[in-house]
Amino acid sequence: MADTTGLVVALPATPEPVLLGAAMLGAVAAKAYPSIPDAMGAMSGIGELTLPTVPETADLHTAKRRVSTLLRTMDRESRAIMQNVAGPRGGR
Numbered sequence: 001m002a003d004t005t006g007l008v009v010a011l012p013a014t015p016e017p018v019l020l021g022a023a024m025l026g027a028v029a030a031k032a033y034p035s036i037p038d039a040m041g042a043m044s045g046i047g048e049l050t051l052p053t054v055p056e057t058a059d060l061h062t063a064k065r066r067v068s069t070l071l072r073t074m075d076r077e078s079r080a081i082m083q084n085v086a087g088p089r090g091g092r
Helices: 017-029 036-043 055-083
Strands: 009-012 046-050
Antiparallel strands (some): 009 046
């Protein structure tokens, strides 16, 4: 994610962030904490920071996303065109 966005990404300190998130929701539902931000502050912490390798990597991923978007658009338009053309067997 750091390379894709060009930003520093903070990993959670817990090895099971999904389970911890569920526990936080349960703690708020049980009124152990008044809000989700309060539960997050008390129950979680920041682990390792992941730095982008080089700024140009984010540019590469941006270009790849643009190409992917163009290819998806071309695929949708191609399928739409071909749906209206009878094939050699007379079907669609």
